[in-house]
Amino acid sequence: MLAHQDLPAVHKLYTNEQITAVDLTDLAEVFLAEGVASQDDLDHVREKDGGLGLFLRRIRGLDRQAAETAFADFMTSHDLSARQMDLLEQIIDYIVVNGRIDLKDLYQNSAFSRWPLDEVFGDEEVDDLNVVFLTLKTRAEPTGLAA
Structure with missing residues (x-):
């Protein structure tokens, strides 16, 4: 996630700004394109961890x-x-x-x-x-x- 700090969604999650569905879709596309996560990984996070935003916030923490x-x-x-x-x-x-x-x-x-x-x-x-x-x-x- 540190490699993606410049992405708006990562910045928003870290600084407690409201995340949007578009932000998370863009971030998921980057993760898929770069092989950071598979579609199954993303589906699992959405289902089991309360969504991609909450999962990433848990990993990265908050400013x-x-x-x-x-x-x-x-x-x-x-x-x-x-x-x-x-x-x-x-x-x-x-x-x-x-x-x-x-x-x-x-x-x-x-x-x-x-x-x-x-x-x-x-x-x-x-x-x-x-x-x-x-x-x-x-x-x-x-x-x-x-x-």
């Missing part, structure tokens, strides 16, 4: 500035304690490496066992975090027809 920007409204709309900021920084670190996060990751991943989510954030804050998580996910899913 730190893009991850921090995704949480900017959350941080300004809540008066966060030091403990909450520490956990939020840990969440951002996870997203930078893994490309996205789900609420279940915060409950099931041992990386987050130091501070259980429900002990650090209230229900409203958890709901607001989940909105950010879902936005990160949907930006890696194409608008328009699925690719």
Whole structure:
């Protein structure tokens, strides 16, 4: 994927810009033409990994500035304690490496066992975090027809 960083779709995925079906179709065509993936590989990714955009985001991760920007409204709309900021920084670190996060990751991943989510954030804050998580996910899913 690093060899294709100059492609618009790869840049969009890395910087959390909305991906389109055309972007992913173009990227799939490059992968097929260069032998990076077979049609069966692409079909498998679409079926099992939530789509090409989510798969590639998971492999490449997310730009730190893009991850921090995704949480900017959350941080300004809540008066966060030091403990909450520490956990939020840990969440951002996870997203930078893994490309996205789900609420279940915060409950099931041992990386987050130091501070259980429900002990650090209230229900409203958890709901607001989940909105950010879902936005990160949907930006890696194409608008328009699925690719």
